[in-house]
Structures are given as structure tokens and as C-alpha cells.
Amino acid sequence: MSDPIVNKVAESGLVTIDLEDFYPRQNTAVFDLKGFLFMEMILKEKDFRDKLKDHDWEPYRDKYVAVYCSADAIIPMWAYMLVVSYLQPVAKDIVMGDEKELHRHLFLQNLSNINKNEFADKRVVIKGCGEVPIGDFAYAEITKLLLPLVKSIMYGEACSTVPVYKKR
Numbered sequence: 361m362s363d364p365i366v367n368k369v370a371e372s373g374l375v376t377i378d379l380e381d382f383y384p385r386q387n388t389a390v391f392d393l394k395g396f397l398f399m400e401m402i403l404k405e406k407d408f409r410d411k412l413k414d415h416d417w418e419p420y421r422d423k424y425v426a427v428y429c430s431a432d433a434i435i436p437m438w439a440y441m442l443v444v445s446y447l448q449p450v451a452k453d454i455v456m457g458d459e460k461e462l463h464r465h466l467f468l469q470n471l472s473n474i475n476k477n478e479f480a481d482k483r484v485v486i487k488g489c490g491e492v493p494i495g496d497f498a499y500a501e502i503t504k505l506l507l508p509l510v511k512s513i514m515y516g517e518a519c520s521t522v523p524v525y526k527k528r
Contacts, residue, residue: 374518375479377502378487379494382474384466386424386452390459391443393429401433412442417450425451426462464497471501480509486524488516 396411398404427443429435440456447454455465486502503513507525514521 375482376485380490382470389423389425391427394431421450424453428458483512485514
């Protein structure tokens with residue numbers, strides 16, 4: 361009689377975190393100042409203010425908005441502040457930077473909502489491969505969040521991990 365097959369991974373007590381679960385899926389938009397500049401490169405205060413005043417802000421309602429300028433222009437800080445003053449009543453949140461910066465901000469925000477205590481004294485595997493590309497910043501952040509609590513952190517898959525940290 362043969363021995364029963366034992367799933368050693370299931371019995372190991374490892375807890376796997378898939379960072380894809382924290383991937384931003386929020387509704388986003390980008391506000392580019394370029395189209396509000398004279399010849400798309402010079403900020404004329406009166407024209408800029410008039411264009412902002414006449415702009416339809418509804419497409420930004422309940423969205424996370426990145427504010428930046430894609431033109432190689434010198435933009436005074438008050439111009440960004442003015443844009444934010446128009447976006448604040450409609451947008452869910454506003455981030456200074458491009459779409460990539462907004463993505464990073466939202467990803468880190470999602471990670472910060474993790475219940476860290478759930479991983480206290482556990483052996484944690486941070487899943488390494490997946491369908492969605494995860495930025496290196498997310499792996500650094502989850503390590504930083506869990507390090508004070510966990511027994512160990514590993515990277516990869518439960519069947520093939522790379523040790524990252526072990527409590528002494």
C-alpha cells in the first residue's frame with residue numbers, strides 16, 4: 361500500500377500575499393495644463409484663469425486625478441494650486457504628477473489599508489509572478505509594512521521561495 365500524498369505547502373503554515381490584489385482599479389483621470397497655455401508653452405495669467413473658469417469639470421467627478429504639464433514650460437506653483445481649487449469639489453483625490461505617479465500613489469494607498477496584524481508571527485510569501493506587472497516600489501512597501509510583525513518574509517511561490525527576512 362502506498363503512502364497518501366501530502367500537500368506540504370498547505371501544511372507549512374505559509375501565508376501568501378498577492379500584490380495584484382492591491383493593484384489600483386480606481387477610476388482615474390489626468391489633467392494636463394498644456395492645453396491651457398498660450399501656444400501650449402506660455403502661461404498667461406488672465407487667459408489661464410478664464411480657460412479654467414470655462415472648463416467643464418464634470419468628467420473628473422469622483423475620480424482620482426493626476427495634475428501635470430506635459431509641455432516643457434515653466435509653470436508657477438500658484439497655477440497648480442488654482443487647478444486643484446477647481447478639482448477639489450469634484451475629484452475624489454488629486455495627485456501632483458503624471459499617470460504613473462498617480463498609479464504609484466493609489467497602489468501605496470491600497471497597500472496601506474492592509475490589516476498588518478493579520479500577519480503577526482506568520483511566515484509570509486510575497487507572490488512574485490503574475491499577470492499584472494507590479495512595480496518594485498510595491499515589493500519594498502509591503503516588506504516595510506510587514507517586517508516588524510512577521511516571523512519571516514519570502515519572495516516567489518510557496519513551492520519555490522527566496523528567503524528575504526527571518527526574525528532572530
